Amino acid sequence: NAGVTQTPxxxxxxxxxxxxLLCAQDMNHEYMYWYRQDPGMGLRLIxxxxxxxxxxxxxxxxxxxxxxxxxxxxxxxxxxxxxxxTSVYFCASSYIGLAxxxxxxxxxxxxxxx
Amino acid sequence: xxxxxxxxxxxxxxxxxxxLLRCNYSSSYSPSLFWYVQHPNKGxxxxxxxxxxxxxxxxxxGFEAEFKKSETSFHLTKPSAxxxxxxxxxxxxxxxxxxxxxxxxxxxxxxxxxx
Numbered sequence: 001n002a003g004v005t006q007t008p009x010x011x012x013x014x015x016x017x018x019x020x021l022l023c024a025q026d027m028n029h030e031y032m033y034w035y036r037q038d039p040g041m042g043l044r045l046i047x048x049x050x051x052x053x054x055x056x057x058x059x060x061x062x063x064x065x066x067x068x069x070x071x072x073x074x075x076x077x078x079x080x081x082x083x084x085x086t087s088v089y090f091c092a093s094s095y096i097g098l099a100x101x102x103x104x105x106x107x108x109x110x111x112x113x114x
Numbered sequence: 115x116x117x118x119x120x121x122x123x124x125x126x127x128x129x130x131x132x133x134l135l136r137c138n139y140s141s142s143y144s145p146s147l148f149w150y151v152q153h154p155n156k157g158x159x160x161x162x163x164x165x166x167x168x169x170x171x172x173x174x175x176g177f178e179a180e181f182k183k184s185e186t187s188f189h190l191t192k193p194s195a196x197x198x199x200x201x202x203x204x205x206x207x208x209x210x211x212x213x214x215x216x217x218x219x220x221x222x223x224x225x226x227x228x229x
Contacts, residue, residue, distance in 0.1 A: 042204055042219030090157060105157040
């Protein structure tokens with residue numbers, strides 16, 4: 001089992017460019033999440049999905065879009081990147097969404113927007 | 115509403131000495147509480163979790179945490195620090211009522227271990 005994988009690991013964008021981050025999990029988890037991590041702020045939820053074909057906004061959704069066309073994949077898109085989106089992005093998944101179930105995290109994508 | 119406060123942003127310990135990372139939480143319902151560890155340039159790994167069973171929770175790598183409802187605390191401890199414990203630690207709370215497992219992260223505690 002690879003667990004949760006993220007592509008790419010690093011990326012540098014210019015302001016206004018677009019990109020898509022890919023998250024894949026092989027644990028047959030229903031729930032998937034995208035977070036961003038900024039210094040001194042812990043992780044903040046961007047968007048999440050409770051199943052194939054469904055997505056919802058988290059705490060900081062502005063400037064991002066997501067899609068969950070397949071159960072195992074969760075894509076995070078930046079349509080027009082801004083320097084404020086410079087961050088480390090983590091994807092996570094969980095078997096079911098109940099609070100007691102842990103979330104499994106990917107290794108992260110470090111994004112710099114110039 | 116749920117929130118979590120990690121009382122120390124940085125902790126420095128000598129190898130072989132005890133480690134204490136402090137966490138206070140706020141929750142409207144019966145919470146689940148977690149500690150995650152993040153080593154440099156890595157993803158987050160679960161150390162331990164409390165889900166309304168035993169109040170003293172043992173995790174991996176010799177870590178344990180005690181849930182104290184009266185103090186709304188969930189402090190993480192380890193009797194003897196190892197160099198490999200140098201990492202960032204996150205205390206996380208989740209209300210049991212949330213059907214989709216929303217996690218609220220603390221700001222993190224950076225642990226430095228000196229020889």
